[in-house]
Amino acid sequence: MHQTHATLKQVRAFVAIARSRSFAEAAAQLNLSQPALSSAIKTLEQTVGGQLLTRTTRTFALTPEGESFLPTAQRLLAEWDGALEDLHNRFALRTGRITIAAMPSFAANLLPQGLFRFKQSHPDIRVALHDVIAEDVVRMVRSGQAELGISFHPGDHDDLLFTPLFEDHFVAVLPAQHHLSDGTEVTLAELAQEDLITLQTPSQVRGLIAEFFQQHQLPFLPAFEAHQLVTVARMVASGLGVSLVPALSEQQMREVGACCRPLADGSLSRQVGILSRRRYPLSAASKAMMEIFLETFVTD
Structure with a gap:
């Protein structure tokens, strides 16, 4: 058996009548004719299986079932209207x-x-x-x-x-007083002779540096490994070794006392x-x- 469902239009009609206690006023609020309003209420009552309003020629009242349904209907409409307003605000970038x-x-x-x-x-x-x-x-x-x-x-x-x-180019990171810091550039071969500090596996940065060393036929043997670049920076600044990092991190490196130099062996970038x-x-x-x-x- 096909079962029909109450519509928002019908629920709004019921709530409007219950609030205003007037078919004429409720019809005006909803921009409906009084016959259309009456039809909406009749269809809602047929859907739920009984009367929600009792009518006379001059007045009407809510049935007990109507009184019981009214708070739920009001809450449902408020939630629906609130959901639509929130959705509109999200699309209008006023909330989110x-x-x-x-x-x-x-x-x-x-x-x-x-x-x-x-x-x-x-x-x-x-x-x-x-x-x-x-x-x-x-x-x-x-x-x-x-x-x-x-x-x-x-x-x-x-x-x-x-x-x-954008493309981010890697730079060499050196202790402030390191002898390689005197030059304007640093070669990869020079870095390979120092204690190298890198990120731990499975870091993409570490993988790129390892490939770069391999391309230049140089051994990649880190002396120290860390999980975060800020830790690498502090280890370099403390004189434990040298490193290669994305230029995005250059400011972080300098803030802890390390110095940065570009590579002379072509560009390592990502x-x-x-x-x-x-x-x-x-x-x-x-x-x-x-x-x-x-x-x-x-x-x-």
Whole structure:
């Protein structure tokens, strides 16, 4: 047996009549004719299986069932209207929340500039930032924990989109008083003769550096390994060795007392860009954030 369902229009008609206690006033509020209003109430009563209103020529009253249903009907309409208003505000960027995952070198140095511009344009959007290693950026975006990610190019993945922002070149990091710091450039062969400090496996940065050493037929034998670039920076500044890091981290290196020099052996670089899920559309807020990132950070 086919069962019909009450519509929002019918529920609104019932609530309007119950509030105003007048068919004429309720019809005016809903921009309906009185016959159309009466038809909506009749159909609602047929759907629920009984009378909600008792009518006379001059007045009407709610039945006990109508009295019982009224608070629920009012709550349902308030929740529906609130949900639509919230949805409208989200599309209008007047409310919402974005979760971003960004590798620490970008999060600590460039990201605040992009977030500042976004906040100026959309002050009511809340942002949750996870500054995690590049591998975790990929994992968080892939799992949906973050809508946008900022990381090195992770390679080709069927489930991810990568939108390039800029090319980040690696620099040599030396203790302030190191003899190699006197020059304007440092060769990879010179770095290979020093105690090398790198990130731990499975870091993409470590993998790139290992490949670079291999391309130049030099041994890659780290003396020290750490989990975070800030730890690498402090170890270098303390005189424990030298390192290679993305130029994004150069400010961090200098802040702890290390110095940075460009490489003389050609460029070691990696694209930095925005990660998102391929088969999942972005929210309006994340689209706006992405546009600002492209305007702020893309280089020719």
